[in-house]
Amino acid sequence: MQAEFYGGRLIVKTGDITAENADAIVNAANSTLLGGGGVDGAIHSKGGPAILAACRRIRREQFPDGLPTGKAVITTAGDLPARFVIHTVGPIYGSNGGRDADLLADCYRNSITLAIEHGLSSIAFPSISTGVFGYPKPEAAKVVWRTLDEGFSGGSGWPEVRLVFFSPTDTAAFISIAPTPNPADRMI
Secondary structure, X not given: OEEXXXXXXXXXXXXXXXXXXXXXXXXXXXXXXXXXXXXXXXHHHHHOHHHHHHHHHHHXXXXXXXXXXXXXXXXXXXXXOOOEEEEEEOOOOOOOOOOHHHHHHHHHHHHHHHHHHOOOOEEEEOOOOOOOOOOOHHHHHHHHHHHHHHHHHOOOOOOEEEEEEXXXXXXXXXXXXXXXXXXOOEEO
16 A cells, blocks of 8 residues: 655555655664664664674764764665665653654654755655654654654655555555545555
8 A cells, every 4th residue: 555645745554664765764773773673673684794883883972871862873774675764763652741743743754854954865764753652653653644744745856755564554544544635646
């Protein structure tokens, strides 16, 4: 299943984030940046040791206490088809004094900002914080739609954004709460 929004500038699809041939894929990382489970583990495993080496350098030189929630950093993609990996730490649901939605939105905005700063034309996201970090998928979807709608509607010059869901059920659920469709939107 796949759908396009904002004249094809946003693609929502089912797939494997590690197989995306985009300028950058986003890693739903933990604050250590040293790998973990889920998407984080898959990216580190399939990308090879170059990603871990770059993350260790970032920890040493920029974030010795770990990457703060909502922030983003960029590294090589190692052996992945993407050129870069943008690592961002999503909020652990219910652990941020009511700031979960703001922090989740920051993950998307800060990752896209890094892509723009590096002249990238495409970026692919997994569903940030909806796995072991416990963010309810319907609530996360509303935050993501609101954040992307603000960016695309604001004429920000954003790159192509892909939202890559692991399951067709999650893809369909995300698409079902899309803002009011416009004539440029289409299901593929």
